[in-house]
Amino acid sequence: MASLTIGRYVPYNSFIHKMDPRAKLFALIVLMVAIFLPYPTYVMSFTIQGVIFLFGVFLLWRSHVSFFRVLKSLAALWIMVIFILIIYVLVPRTTNYPAFDINGFVIYWDSILEAARILLRLVLMIVLSMVLTSSTKPLDLTAALEWYLYPLKLIGFPSHIVAMIISLALRFIPTILDDVERIMKAQSSRGVDFENGHLGTKIKAIVSLIIPLFVSSFIRSDELANAMECRGYDPNAKRTRYRKLHFRAVDFVETFVVLAIFAGCLTLSIMQLDAYNAIWGITTL
Amino acid sequence: MSVKFSKVFFTYSPKSPFEYEALRDINLDLESGKFIALVGKTGSGKSTLVQHINSLIHPTSGTIDIDGFINSSVKKERTKDIKGLRKHVGLVFQFPEYQLFEETVERDVAFGPKNVGMKEAEAIEKAHWALEKVGLGKSFFERSPFELSGGEKRKVAIAGILAMEPKILVVDEPTAGLDPAAAKDTMSLFKKINEEGTTVILVTHDMDLVASYCDEVVVMENGKVEAQCSPSKLFGRDLSEYSLQNPHIFDFALRLKKRGIDLDMSSIRTTEDLAKAIAKRCKHG
Structure with a gap:
């Protein structure tokens, strides 16, 4: 069950929790772009990823997310790791530095480093989004999203409806997780083993979970739609908010720090600047 | 043969902001063959307690001995034959x-019988037997469970457990949301099963059910067992401290007593019994 609750909002009183969700969402997007920018060499990529990783670890620590939870979610990625490694061993490489020679089948450093780069990107994405989701209430997050989508209203995009859909979806995640737990327990007491068993029994076990889950979700959404209509919900009406978002000094500071990091990364990327070569004259991979 | 709880504690989400101690030092002996009620207000730990009997959750400390199957806080001590327990x-x-x-x-x-190791034909046979038992005849066998009414669905679900022929049957609020006739049918079914030698543990708020069907009652309050006695003994007391209400018939008898008509309540379980006792009293003047 614990694996399903990764990234769930945990109430603490840190400065990250108190920050404006718009600032946090902006920071997440900007840092993710910085992670995915192309850098001239592998060593440069790893350096920049390392810096952002340290920043991410600092944020994790400040927002009381235990590193154990991050590791747990990474453990679930092992199939992906193997898949990426296989793909990169097979694709053509650009440089010619052999790492291993297995009976004439050569594996190049390129393949390994490229796989490592992709993996690090994934790890960083998980770390950063975990900081956001475990320190921000889903409703605040939707409010931020709606704020960002607001300009699209000018071209007729129904941003408030989209925001409502997102906030409903987020609202039901814990409910559905509770359903999952309840149904799993009910089926377990009918002798279903969700952990062990060969593929056939496992598929059967999952089916016995998924179908009741679908049924109860449909019933729930139907009831919700009726309840909303009964209370006079009109998707096109102008909506007011109970909780207003406030941009404070700490949010400006955070946005500035994130933008500074981003500007640095962007410069290095656009100029294809190899800092190691430029400063110390070392040529790296 | 019995279900024996010794020094059982259970905490939900330990070491997190959601930490909640649901069971505190439970010591309980539930004898085989009885019809036992587990009562208490919402959040008193009833449902948590019964999930331990099926080893769906494990205690934070302490052990439960279920007719020789062990559920314990220590992993090594727990029974290996989990399917055997789920069948039991x-x-x-x-x-x-x-x-x-x-x-x-x-x-x-x-589905349940097959999971605990019965052959297909045998399982289907058991299914037919269980369906007949809950009062769903041949015409229901081939229908889809999703096109049935709420009460019929519940009967199918109960049959799904009965088909595994458990020696101990735990039912959590089986009459919630059923109409009075269906509720009565369900309860008489459990009574019949109990008379055939199965231990029945009924989790409920409904004191009328306790008065009419149960041999023994366990009162829970705040994660602790407050009382374990026969229903008539319990209903002689003031139940408001446990936020429970006396059954209607006991309430009625209490009012009669205030007006000088003292009836012996120890053998009275249903409205009919009470009516007979009053009639007898009237005859003898």
């Missing part, structure tokens, strides 16, 4: 109709 203890959750998933009623009921 049938747990009917609240609103069990949400666990249905198969295409036909008979296949859904046969």
Whole structure:
């Protein structure tokens, strides 16, 4: 069950929790772009990823997310790791530095480093989004999203409806997780083993979970739609908010720090600047 | 043969902001063959307690001995034969109709028996037997469980547990949301099963059910066992401290007593019994 609750909002009183969700969402997007920018060499990529990783670890620590939870979610990625490694061993490489020679089948450093780069990107994405989701209430997050989508209203995009859909979806995640737990327990007491068993029994076990889950979700959404209509919900009406978002000094500071990091990364990327070569004259991979 | 709780504590989400101690030092001996009620207000730990009997959750400390199957806080001590335990203890959750998933009623009921190791033909046979027992005849066997009414669905779900022929049957609020006639049918079914030698543990708020059907009652309050005695003994007391209400017939008898008509309540379980006792009293003047 614990694996399903990764990234769930945990109430603490840190400065990250108190920050404006718009600032946090902006920071997440900007840092993710910085992670995915192309850098001239592998060593440069790893350096920049390392810096952002340290920043991410600092944020994790400040927002009381235990590193154990991050590791747990990474453990679930092992199939992906193997898949990426296989793909990169097979694709053509650009440089010619052999790492291993297995009976004439050569594996190049390129393949390994490229796989490592992709993996690090994934790890960083998980770390950063975990900081956001475990320190921000889903409703605040939707409010931020709606704020960002607001300009699209000018071209007729129904941003408030989209925001409502997102906030409903987020609202039901814990409910559905509770359903999952309840149904799993009910089926377990009918002798279903969700952990062990060969593929056939496992598929059967999952089916016995998924179908009741679908049924109860449909019933729930139907009831919700009726309840909303009964209370006079009109998707096109102008909506007011109970909780207003406030941009404070700490949010400006955070946005500035994130933008500074981003500007640095962007410069290095656009100029294809190899800092190691430029400063110390070392040529790296 | 009994279900024995010794020094059982249980905490939900330990070491997190959601930490909640649901059971505190439970010491309980539930004898075989009895019809036992587990009562207490919402959040008193009833449902948590019964899930331990099926080893769906493990205690934070302490052990439970279920007719020789052990559920303990220590992993090594727990029974290896988990399927054996699930067959031995049938747990009917609240609103069990949400666990249905198969295409036909008979296949859904046969799902449990198949999981605990019965052959297909034997499981189907057991399913038919269980369906007849809950009062769903041949015409239901081939129907889809999703096209049945709420009460019928619940009967199918209960049959799904009965088909495993448990020696201990735990039912969590089986009459919630049923109409009075269906509720009465369900309860008489459990009574019949109990008379055939199965231990029945009923989790409920409904004191009328306790008065009419149970041999023994366990009162829970705040994660602790407050009392374990016969229903008539319990109903002689003031129950408001446990936020429970006396059954209607005991309430009525109490009012009669205030007006000088003292009846012996120890053998009275149902409205009919009470009516007879009053009639007898009137005859003898």
